Amino acid sequence: MLNPIKLASKNFLSSLDTSCEEFHHILEIAKNFKNKDLNIKLKEKVLGLIFDKSSTRTRVSFQVAMSRLGGTTVDLNPTTSQIGRGEPIRDTARVLSRYCDVLAIRTFKQTDLEEYAKWSSKPVINALTDLEHPCQALADYMTIKEEFVDFKNTVLTFIGDGNNVANSIILCGALLGVEIRIACPKGYEPNSLVIKKALEIYKDSNLLKITNDPNTAVLGANVLYTDVWTSMGDENLKEDKDKNFDKFTIDNNLVSKANKDAIILHCLPAYRGKEITNEAFESEKSRIFQQAENRMHAQQALLACLLS
Ligand code: CP
Ligand code: NVA
Numbered sequence: 001m002l003n004p005i006k007l008a009s010k011n012f013l014s015s016l017d018t019s020c021e022e023f024h025h026i027l028e029i030a031k032n033f034k035n036k037d038l039n040i041k042l043k044e045k046v047l048g049l050i051f052d053k054s055s056t057r058t059r060v061s062f063q064v065a066m067s068r069l070g071g072t073t074v075d076l077n078p079t080t081s082q083i084g085r086g087e088p089i090r091d092t093a094r095v096l097s098r099y100c101d102v103l104a105i106r107t108f109k110q111t112d113l114e115e116y117a118k119w120s121s122k123p124v125i126n127a128l129t130d131l132e133h134p135c136q137a138l139a140d141y142m143t144i145k146e147e148f149v150d151f152k153n154t155v156l157t158f159i160g161d162g163n164n165v166a167n168s169i170i171l172c173g174a175l176l177g178v179e180i181r182i183a184c185p186k187g188y189e190p191n192s193l194v195i196k197k198a199l200e201i202y203k204d205s206n207l208l209k210i211t212n213d214p215n216t217a218v219l220g221a222n223v224l225y226t227d228v229w230t231s232m233g234d235e236n237l238k239e240d241k242d243k244n245f246d247k248f249t250i251d252n253n254l255v256s257k258a259n260k261d262a263i264i265l266h267c268l269p270a271y272r273g274k275e276i277t278n279e280a281f282e283s284e285k286s287r288i289f290q291q292a293e294n295r296m297h298a299q300q301a302l303l304a305c306l307l308s
Pocket of ligand 1 (some may be wrong): 054055056057058059130136267268269
């Protein structure tokens with residue numbers, strides 16, 4: 001029986017906090033959880049959830065994953081705790097890590113997440129920041145692996161905003177050797193440091209392409225992926241974005257240019273008629289709800305590895 005192996009990094013703040021081997025290991029453990037081939041009990045372990053932004057999937061999938069492991073969760077947000085009144089992160093982190101065995105944090109700045117990790121005596125997980133969404137990427141690549149068995153020769157085209165989800169897709173793509181094409185309007189490219197790090201990992205393989213032309217980016221792609229144009233915290237940019245992203249909707253025209261066996265992913269929540277048409281969203285190519293389910297299996301595996 002495959003058992004979870006402790007990860008080299010104490011925390012999971014970024015997609016680069018695992019090695020390629022560890023990433024594959026987490027996906028393997030997740031698969032075993034999903035198939036009910038693995039039954040691990042982390043009795044009495046407590047996961048603290050700190051969510052400064054809204055969440056449905058991440059919050060609930062962590063709660064259920066922890067429950068399946070025999071543990072429990074406490075759910076905090078700025079209005080129900082002292083966090084919203086400005087208690088310093090370094091104090092909150094030192095207190096909560098004396099009660100909890102692991103913390104999953106959704107917040108704005110990556111540097112705030114890093115501050116939690118610095119002061120927490122227990123592992124800290126990135127449950128989404130403005131910069132990255134590494135738990136999402138675990139489920140995304142799990143879904144891709146279920147479809148295509150391995151990542152060799154897989155082309156993933158992300159159409160839309162070069163946001164947190166895109167950044168984590170790129171970093172994991174670099175770790176796993178997946179060809180990533182990002183199609184976004186000018187000025188909405190992924191984070192430049194993320195691109196630099198990814199290129200260092202890809203070395204000379206030329207597998208990362210950033211373009212402003214969605215039509216060429218989808219040619220022969222195996223995976224079409226999109227996310228909202230306006231992320232949480234960017235609401236004041238919505239009007240501009242709706243105009244600038246006009247040509248970046250996954251629709252039948254773009255889908256027809258991808259590989260005939262291509263699948264469609266979306267991290268959710270989705271805005272039909274904006275980043276994706278209802279037809280594409282509901283089509284038989286969509287693996288969107290399988291992807292959402294995999295959040296739970298992937299996070300259960302991540303928790304098992306971090307707490308073993
Ligand atoms: N995809 C995702 O993280 O969804 P929530 O915002 O609902 O957690
Ligand atoms: N990019 C989106 C992802 C939501 C899960 C956001 O940050 O709002």
